[in-house]
Amino acid sequence: VQLTYTLPTATKIGVNWGRSNLDKANAADNDGALVKENEAWTVGVYHPLTKSVNLVAEYSDVRATNQQDQENKTRVFDIGAILFF
Numbered sequence: 618v619q620l621t622y623t624l625p626t627a628t629k630i631g632v633n634w635g636r637s638n639l640d641k642a643n644a645a646d647n648d649g650a651l652v653k654e655n656e657a658w659t660v661g662v663y664h665p666l667t668k669s670v671n672l673v674a675e676y677s678d679v680r681a682t683n684q685q686d687q688e689n690k691t692r693v694f695d696i697g698a699i700l701f702f
Contacts, residue, residue, distance in 0.1 A: 627665050634658040641684060649685035656680045663699075671699040 621631035636656040661675035679691045 629663040630661070631663070632658065632660050649683060649687075651684050652681060653684045653686070654680075654682045666698075669701050671701070673697050673699055 619633035621629050623629045638654050639652050657677060657679040659675055659677040664672045666672055675695045677693045681689045
């Protein structure tokens with residue numbers, strides 16, 4: 618799911634969320650380290666400098682769970698630019 622809104626200054630703000638699930642192949646599959654679920658959401662600000670260059674700032678919160686329900690969490694803040702050609 619993604620939602621964006623462009624401000625009168627041409628700056629775009631957005632938020633997105635997604636999740637994926639993976640079941641075991643069969644009941645005999647005992648590898649608990651396999652991924653069971655990935656989930657992430659991101660909030661971002663995108664400002665056009667020119668027609669071809671946008672400045673970007675994003676914050677993401679990511680969670681992965683394995684088949685034994687152990688979690689791995691990551692929080693990331695990114696700053697950069699996008700070049701369109």
